[in-house]
Amino acid sequence: xxxxxxxxxxxSLLWGILYMAAGLVQVAKGVxxxxxxxxxxxxxxxxxxxxxxxVVIGAVFxxxxxxxxKDSFEGSAYAYVGILxxxxxxxxxFLSMVADLINAYILAxxxxxxxxxxxxxxxxLYLGILSxxxxxxxxxxxxxxxxxGF
Amino acid sequence: xxxxxxxxxxxxxxxxxxxxxxxxxxxxQKVGNWPGVTVEKKEGTKKHKDHILEIVDLPGTYSLTAYxxxxxxxxxxxxxxxxxxxxxxxxxxxxxxxxxxTSQLLEMGTNLxxxxxxxxxxxxxxxxxxxxxxxxxxxxxxxxxAANEGRGINALLDSIVNKTESNPxxxxxxxxxxxxxxxxxxxxxxxxxxxxxxxNYPSRWMAVKLLEGDENALSKLSSSSIExxxxxxxxxxxxxxxxxxxADKRYEFIGTLLPQVCTTCAxxxxxxxxxDKVITNKYLGIPIFLTLMWGMFELTFAFATPFMxxxxxxxxWLAAAVTSNIxxxxxxxxxxxxxxxxxxxxxxxxxxxxxxxxxxxxxxxSGYMARAAFIMDRLMYTMGxxxxxxxxxxxxFGCSVPAIMATRxxxxxxxxxxxxxxxxxMSCGARLPVxxxxxxxxxxxxxxxxxxxxxxxxILVAIVSAKLFRTFIAKGQPSPFIMELxxxxxxxxxxxxxxxxxxxxxxxxxxxxxxxxxxVLIWLLAYFPQGADYGSADSLIGxxxxxxxxxxxxxxxxxxxxxxLVFGFVAKEIVVGSLGTLYGTGEGEALSSALVADPGFxxxxxxxxxxxxxxxxxxxxxxxxxxxxxxSWKWMFFQAAYSTAVAWILALVTIGVGNIxx
Numbered sequence: 001x002x003x004x005x006x007x008x009x010x011x012s013l014l015w016g017i018l019y020m021a022a023g024l025v026q027v028a029k030g031v032x033x034x035x036x037x038x039x040x041x042x043x044x045x046x047x048x049x050x051x052x053x054x055v056v057i058g059a060v061f062x063x064x065x066x067x068x069x070k071d072s073f074e075g076s077a078y079a080y081v082g083i084l085x086x087x088x089x090x091x092x093x094f095l096s097m098v099a100d101l102i103n104a105y106i107l108a109x110x111x112x113x114x115x116x117x118x119x120x121x122x123x124x125l126y127l128g129i130l131s132x133x134x135x136x137x138x139x140x141x142x143x144x145x146x147x148x149g150f
Numbered sequence: 151x152x153x154x155x156x157x158x159x160x161x162x163x164x165x166x167x168x169x170x171x172x173x174x175x176x177x178x179q180k181v182g183n184w185p186g187v188t189v190e191k192k193e194g195t196k197k198h199k200d201h202i203l204e205i206v207d208l209p210g211t212y213s214l215t216a217y218x219x220x221x222x223x224x225x226x227x228x229x230x231x232x233x234x235x236x237x238x239x240x241x242x243x244x245x246x247x248x249x250x251x252t253s254q255l256l257e258m259g260t261n262l263x264x265x266x267x268x269x270x271x272x273x274x275x276x277x278x279x280x281x282x283x284x285x286x287x288x289x290x291x292x293x294x295x296a297a298n299e300g301r302g303i304n305a306l307l308d309s310i311v312n313k314t315e316s317n318p319x320x321x322x323x324x325x326x327x328x329x330x331x332x333x334x335x336x337x338x339x340x341x342x343x344x345x346x347x348x349x350n351y352p353s354r355w356m357a358v359k360l361l362e363g364d365e366n367a368l369s370k371l372s373s374s375s376i377e378x379x380x381x382x383x384x385x386x387x388x389x390x391x392x393x394x395x396x397a398d399k400r401y402e403f404i405g406t407l408l409p410q411v412c413t414t415c416a417x418x419x420x421x422x423x424x425x426d427k428v429i430t431n432k433y434l435g436i437p438i439f440l441t442l443m444w445g446m447f448e449l450t451f452a453f454a455t456p457f458m459x460x461x462x463x464x465x466x467w468l469a470a471a472v473t474s475n476i477x478x479x480x481x482x483x484x485x486x487x488x489x490x491x492x493x494x495x496x497x498x499x500x501x502x503x504x505x506x507x508x509x510x511x512x513x514x515x516s517g518y519m520a521r522a523a524f525i526m527d528r529l530m531y532t533m534g535x536x537x538x539x540x541x542x543x544x545x546x547f548g549c550s551v552p553a554i555m556a557t558r559x560x561x562x563x564x565x566x567x568x569x570x571x572x573x574x575x576m577s578c579g580a581r582l583p584v585x586x587x588x589x590x591x592x593x594x595x596x597x598x599x600x601x602x603x604x605x606x607x608x609i610l611v612a613i614v615s616a617k618l619f620r621t622f623i624a625k626g627q628p629s630p631f632i633m634e635l636x637x638x639x640x641x642x643x644x645x646x647x648x649x650x651x652x653x654x655x656x657x658x659x660x661x662x663x664x665x666x667x668x669x670v671l672i673w674l675l676a677y678f679p680q681g682a683d684y685g686s687a688d689s690l691i692g693x694x695x696x697x698x699x700x701x702x703x704x705x706x707x708x709x710x711x712x713x714x715l716v717f718g719f720v721a722k723e724i725v726v727g728s729l730g731t732l733y734g735t736g737e738g739e740a741l742s743s744a745l746v747a748d749p750g751f752x753x754x755x756x757x758x759x760x761x762x763x764x765x766x767x768x769x770x771x772x773x774x775x776x777x778x779x780x781x782s783w784k785w786m787f788f789q790a791a792y793s794t795a796v797a798w799i800l801a802l803v804t805i806g807v808g809n810i811x812x
Contacts, residue, residue, distance in 0.1 A: 049444055049599035056437045060428065077424035085441070092445050095453045102456040109459055110739075111594075 005075060009068035011134055012061045012079045015086070015127075020058030022123040026051025042118045043126075054123060057085045083135050090128015096120060155203050155314050156231065160224060160255065161239035162248055163210035166267040168192075169297035170239050171207040174307065191223075198307045201314075206233070212247070214254040216359075216366035225366075228258055229351060234314050236260040237306070242272035242279060242294070245412065249404045252288070256322035259352045262290040263309050269294035270301070277414050284411040289322060323354065326399050330392060333361055337383065344374045362396060363389025422637040426521065435525040440606070442518070446509045447605065448598035450502050451586065457501035458586075462739060465494030484673055487684065487734070492669025492727040495741070496661050499583035499723070504654045506579060510547060511649035515641040519544055524635060533613045534620025536560075536628040539569040543612060546576030547605070548653055550772035553578075554779055564624035570779055571619060571789050572612040574768035577605050579657060580722035584763045587726050591742040592756040600757070604764050611765060611796060660721060668717060668724045672731050685732045695732075705762070705801050706755050715762065721769050754808025758801040765797035 022044060028034040030048030038044070064078030097120035104112035159174070161167040175194025192207040208227060209220035216222050228236060238255055240248040245266075255262055266272075266279060281292040291309045295302030325331065337357035342348050347356075351370065359367035360380060368384075371377040429438060473486035513519050522544065527537025538560060546553035553573045560566040577585075585604055589597035620628070675691035682688035687696065687709065694716070695709030702712050714728035726741075733744040745751045767773065767790040777786040 049448075049596075049602065053441045053444060056434070056441045059437070060434060063428075063431075063434065074424070074427055077427050081425055081428040081438075085438070088442070089445060092449050095449060099453045099455050103459065107456055107459050109456075 005068050008076060008079050008138060009065060011138075012064035012068060012075065012082065015082065015131070015134075016058050016061030016065055018058075018127060019054045019061060019086075019123075022127065023051045023054030023056075023058055026054065026123065043121065043123070045122060047122075050122065050124065053089060054127075057082060057089070060085065083131050086124075086128050086131030087135065089124040090131060093120070093122050093125035093128065097125065153201050155201050155235065155310065156233040157203050157205045157310055158208050158227060158231075158233040158236045159205060159239060160208045160228075160236055160251065161210060162212050162241065162251060165210070165239050165241040165248065166297045167210055167239040168207065170237070170265055170267060170295065170303075170306075171205065173297050173300060173303045174203070175205055196307070199311060201311050203307070203310060206231075211251065213251055214258070215362070216364050222366055225258075228255075228260060234261060235263055235310050237263045237265055237310065239265045239267050239295075239297075242266045242269045242277065243275060245279070246404055246408055249407065250400060252290075253324060253400045253403060256288065256290075257324065257352075257355050257358060259322075259355065261313055261318070262288075263306070263313055264288075264290055264292040265295045265297075265302070265306055266292060267295045267297055270296040270299065277412055279412045281411075284407075287407060287410065324399055324403050326358075326396055330361065330395055330399075333387070333392075334358060337361065337380070340376055340379055340383065344376045347371065347374050347376070358396065360384060361387065361389065362393040422517070422635075425638055426635065429518070429521050430524055435521075436529070439522055439525050442513070443605065444599070444602045446506065446513075447602040449509060450506045450582075451590070451598040451601060454501035454505055458498055461494070461498050461500070465490060465497070466740070469494065480677065483677060483684065484670070487731065488669055488673030488677075489666060491730055491735075492672065493661060493666060495727045495730040496583060496665050496723045497658075499586055499726075500654065500657070502582055502586055503579050503657050504650055506582065507548065507653040508646055508650040511646040511653075512641045514649075515639065515645055517636045517638040520635050529613065530616075531628055533617040534628055535568060535572075535613070535616045536562075536565055539565060539616075539628075542569055543573050543576050543609075546573045546578060548579055549656070550574045550576070550578050550768050551775050554772060554775045557779065562628070564620075564626055565628055567780065567785065568616050568619045568624055570776055571785065571792070572615045574772055574776075574789065574793060575608045575612040575615065575765060577608045577764050578722070578768075578772075579653070580660075580769065581763055583723050583726045584718075585760055587729075587741065588745075588756040588760050591745050592753040600760075604760055607761065607800075608764055611800070615792070615796070660723070664721050665723055665727065668720050669727050669731070672717060672724070672728055676731050685734050691732065702798075705758055705798070706750070706752075706805055707759065707762075708750055711755075711759060715766065718763065719767060719770055721771075722763065725763060752809070753812045754805045757808045757812070758805035761804045762797045762801040765800060766794045767797075768793065 029046035036046040060082040067075035100120045103109040104115040196203040208224040211221045214225045293306045334357045338353045341353045469486045469490045473482045476482035523540040526540045542553045542556035557569045585601045589600040676685040695713040698712045699709040710732040714725045717728045718725040735741045735744045
C-alpha cells in the first residue's frame, strides 16, 4: 500500500482550496454578504445552492488531503470521488451552457438577448474541465489495488 | 441409555443453514414459533452412534447484537438454554463476513463446531482453506461440508459428538485495547459481585454488550442488586462509539486470522469498497447525497428549457390553428381552449419528466441508490423508520402508486404501514409540472434550487411524520436494516434509456387518458352555462371555485387555485391545465405572463401553492392503492386528511414567511 501519493496529495489540497473558496464566495454573494459584482458576476456568480455544492466537493478534497497526510491509502478514494463529483457537476454545467446556447442563438428566447458564453462559464464548469485534465493524467492511480492503483 | 446432546445450528442468512439442518435431522422435524415472537422455530432429532442429538435451527443472523427479534432469539437460546454444542454454518466463499458471527459466538464461550459449507464452490474458485490451522487458532472443531451434495454431514455429526467429550472450551477473548479494555475490566468486576448473574451469563460477554449499549443485555440486570451501579458506570459513555470501535477490532481480528488459514480468501480492497468509504462517510454521506439530488433537479430544469420552448411553440401554433379554422364556436373552443391547450400544458413537461427519469435510472443502475438508503438509515432509524423504507420512498420520486406497492418488501407490519402513509410526501413526477411552471415563472434562475428545496421538504415531512406515527400510532422500534450493497457498475446507456422510456411512457399514457378526460371536464365546466364568459366566475367552474374558496382563502388562494387543486386530486398534472383554462391562456409562456400579471398571485403565493401541491392528498390512484395495501378505509381516510392538514399548515407558514422575505 505504500505508494508515493505526493502528486495527488498536493492536487487534493489545491482543489480543496479552489472549490471551497469558489463555493464560499458564491454562497456569500448568494446571501448578500458580498456584493454580486465582486471579482466577476459571471465567473463567480451569486448562487447559494451551487456554492454549497462546491463547498461539499472542497470538503471531500480536504478529507483526501488529511488522509494522505496520515499516509492512509483512503486518501486516493476521497480524491477519486472528489474528481468524479467535479466531472459530474462540470458535465451538468456544460449541458446547462448548451441549453443556454440553444435558447439564445437558435430559439432566440426572451431574456437571452445579451447572453454570452461567459454568462454560463461558472466555477463548476471551468474547475470541472481542469479536473478532467487531472483525471486523464492520474487515472492509473485510481485503479484497483491489484492493478497497481489505490 | 443413549446420551442426549443439545445442539443449536447458527449462521448468517443464505449460507445453507437450513440445508445442513435438514441433512442432520432428516424428516424428524417439528416446526413452530419461538415464544412471544413470530420467528419460526425448527427442532429435530438425530440418533448418531450412542447419542441422541436434539437439534434446534436458530434464526439466520449476521451478528448477535439485539437489533432484531431474530438476533435476540438466537442469542437468548444460547445464553439461557446453554446448548452442549453450537454448530455455526459458514459460507466458505465468504469467510470474512461469516467469521464476524464466529467471533461473537466465541466471546459467548460456546462449544463451537464450524461447518464450512459450500466448500465445493470455494474449491472450484481455488480457495484452499486450512481447517486444521483454523481449529488450532480458534480452539474449535471445523468440518468442510457441501450440504446440497450431502458431503461432510457424517463428519459433522462425529465432530458434534466428539466436541461434547472433549475438554470445555477455553474462553476466547478479542483484545479491544485502551479505554475499551479498561472499561470491560471495570464492568467485569462490578458484574462479578453478583454471583448468580455471573453464573448465568459470561461476565466478559455481558460487559462487552453493556458497553455497546445493548438494552436487551441491560434488561437482564433488572432483578440484580448491581443494576444501579452498572447504569451509573454506563451513564457517561458514548455507546455508539464503543460499538463501532469494538466492531472494528473484531474485523481486525478476522483480518489477521484469515490470511493464516486461507491465503486466497482475503480479498483486496475493491474499488467499490473504496468509493463506499467516501459515499457512506458519516459526515460527508448526506451532503454528497443532497448535492447529487440538487444536480439532478438543476439538470432537469436547465437542460429541458429549449425542448419545452419548442413544445410550447408547437402547441401555441396548433391551438391558434384549430380555433381559427373551425367555424363552430363551441367545437373550436373545446378543441383549442380545452383539449389542445390542456393536453399541451401537460405535454410541455415531457422533457423534464424524461430527463428526471433518465438521471434516476443512471443513479439506480450505478448502485448509488442502494447507498442512498444506507446513508439515510441512521436518520431514518432515529425518526422511527428503517433504511429499507427509503427504497420505496425513493421510488416515490417517480410515482406514488408503485412506491406504495414496493413497501411489500418490508417484513414488519408497523414499518410497512408507516412507510405507506409517508411515501406520498415524496414528490412524484406528476407534481413536477406544477413546480416548473410556478418556479420558472416566479423564481427564474433559482428555479432548480426551489424545486430541489421542495423535494427535500417532502423528505423532511415524510421523516417527521414517520416519527409522529411511530410515537403515537404504531409504537415500537423499527426493524434493523441489513442489506448487502451491490458493487458499483458503469451504468448502461441502453438500459437507462429503456427505463426512462418505460417511466415516461406511463406519463404519456396518462396524458392520453385521464388528463384528456380531465381537461374535457374542466372545459365543460368552464364553457357552461351559455352566456357566461369562458372560465369566468359566472361559469360552472367559477361557481364551484367560489363554493370551495373559503377553505383555502386563509392561505391567500383564490377560487381559481381552489378549483385547480380539486382537479389535481384526479392527477396532479391537471393543476397546470386547470390554471391554463381558468386564466384563459392555455399553456406555456402565456400562462406564465398571466400569472405574473395577476396581483393576487405573488411569489409567496406561488411558493405556498407549490408546498400545498407537494403535500396535500395524493392523486386518486395513490389513495386507492393505500386502501388496497392497508386493507383499511380508516388508513386511507387518515392519510388523505393528515396530508391535507399538513399541506394547509405548511403552506400557511410558507406564505407568511414568504410575504416577509420575498
